[in-house]
Amino acid sequence: MSLGITISFDLENGVSIGGIPKTIRESKGKSQLAFVDEYVVLDLETTGLDPAFDEIIEIAAIKYSNGEKISEFTTLVKPENIIDEYITELTGITNEMVKDAPKIEKVLPELINFLGDSVIIAHNANFDVNFIYDNCASCLNKPFSNDFIDTMRISRRLFKDIRHRLIDLANEFEISVDVQHRATADCEITQKVYEYMRNHCNENCIDLTALLKSSHGKSFDLADFKPETEEFDSSHPIYGMAVCFTGTLEKFQRKEALQIVTNLGGIPSDSVTKNTNILVLGNNDYCSSIKDGKSNKQKKAEELILKGHDLIVISEKTFYDML
Numbered sequence: 001m002s003l004g005i006t007i008s009f010d011l012e013n014g015v016s017i018g019g020i021p022k023t024i025r026e027s028k029g030k031s032q033l034a035f036v037d038e039y040v041v042l043d044l045e046t047t048g049l050d051p052a053f054d055e056i057i058e059i060a061a062i063k064y065s066n067g068e069k070i071s072e073f074t075t076l077v078k079p080e081n082i083i084d085e086y087i088t089e090l091t092g093i094t095n096e097m098v099k100d101a102p103k104i105e106k107v108l109p110e111l112i113n114f115l116g117d118s119v120i121i122a123h124n125a126n127f128d129v130n131f132i133y134d135n136c137a138s139c140l141n142k143p144f145s146n147d148f149i150d151t152m153r154i155s156r157r158l159f160k161d162i163r164h165r166l167i168d169l170a171n172e173f174e175i176s177v178d179v180q181h182r183a184t185a186d187c188e189i190t191q192k193v194y195e196y197m198r199n200h201c202n203e204n205c206i207d208l209t210a211l212l213k214s215s216h217g218k219s220f221d222l223a224d225f226k227p228e229t230e231e232f233d234s235s236h237p238i239y240g241m242a243v244c245f246t247g248t249l250e251k252f253q254r255k256e257a258l259q260i261v262t263n264l265g266g267i268p269s270d271s272v273t274k275n276t277n278i279l280v281l282g283n284n285d286y287c288s289s290i291k292d293g294k295s296n297k298q299k300k301a302e303e304l305i306l307k308g309h310d311l312i313v314i315s316e317k318t319f320y321d322m323l
Contacts, residue, residue: 025133027143031126032119033157033208034149035198037066040118043186044128045091047083050317051134055079056104057093060183061114067195073114074184076101092182105139112136115146123166123190124250125150126283151194156253157211158197169193222270225262232265237322239265242275246297247282249316260323272300276311280319 041062048054057079062072076093078101088094111132122128125148133144155164162172170177170189173196177189201208232239243261245254252260257280258268269276279301294302301313314322 025130025143027145028129028133029120029145029147031153032147032149033153033211035194035201035208036119036149038118039064039121039149040115041121041187041191041194042115042128042132043122043183043190044131045093045183046131047079047081047087049127051131055081056107056131056135057083057087057098058091058183059107059111060187061111062184062187062191063114063118064191071114072184072187073111075107075110077107078103104135108132108135108139112140112144118146120146120148121151121190121194122148123151123186123193125152126250149194151190151197153248154197154208155193157208158200158206166190166193222258222268225258225268227262227265228259229263234265236264238278240267241277242267242269242273243278243280244269244272244276244297245280245282246295249280249282251316251320264323272297272304272311274304274309276301276304278319279311279313280316281313282316 041064043060044056045058046054046056056077058074058076060072060074063070076098078098080103083093083095083098120129129144129146129148136142136144151166151169152164155162155169159172162168166186166189167177169175170193173193175189175192175196178185200206234240238261241261243258243266245257249257261268272279279297281298298313301311304311305313
């Protein structure tokens with residue numbers, strides 16, 4: 001099997017995808033599932049989705065205490081590369097707007113000083129935290145270790161039958177939205193979503209910790225997955241491949257991803273075996289039992305690859321690119 005993806009191993013840095021080492025953020029803060037009274041809401045606008053290639057172009061951080069705004073930090077950031085038209089259309093941020101903005105090397109120390117040791121609140125928090133972590137590592141030569149709370153993670157536990165984008169939650173909760181995809185506005189919406197969910201739990205006597213434990217059991221059987229089409233593209237890289245997932249996916253629930261694999265003529269799997277062809281790495285930050293950044297599935301896959309088995313380990317982003 002060949003998907004045009006080079007997989008190699010480095011004993012110090014771990015798996016490499018396409019020659020690029022997979023980032024191991026060993027000192028990253030912990031993902032909490034909690035409601036706290038003191039926090040900073042963080043939001044970034046960037047030129048793309050991958051901290052290894054893309055850049056921060058706007059940062060907003062708003063400090064709250066008991067639901068009241070205390071102070072805020074906002075700035076545009078001048079990237080090294082030109083902002084393309086798609087990002088400008090999405091965010092409203094133009095190259096002209098950032099031409100005199102400070103570079104990330106100057107902004108980061110000010111941001112870190114503002115954040116202190118506060119718990120970070122963000123929607124799809126790993127996106128923002130990973131960008132800050134990697135930039136701190138490259139620019140300041142130190143990790144970013146603040147604990148964080150993901151409002152998307154909470155909403156997925158509380159509300160099963162709605163979409164979980166920030167704009168969808170704002171509409172569902174009747175939160176007014178004047179501007180989208182600008183950092184300060186998204187911070188304010190995220191904070192309102194967070195407090196709405198706090199009130200919802202209080203009013204309905206919901207314990208988030210108990211909710212998390214109850215969600216760990218597998219709610220589906222692989223035998224339940226049937227293709228929703230009778231025609232397959234046999235040239236598709238997923239066709240005929242046994243695909244397994246590990247960690248939390250950002251775009252889909254695990255069940256949805258396995259159905260997509262089935263619809264493409266792939267073989268959904270829930271464990272890594274000698275027959276597995278592709279292991280997709282989701283986010284492991286939500287699993288408290290993982291201490292070294294790697295799940296048991298990933299370790300098993302690496303062991304099989306080193307023994308010569310026809311198996312590759314890919315990022316979630318690479319999986320979506322394949323789709």
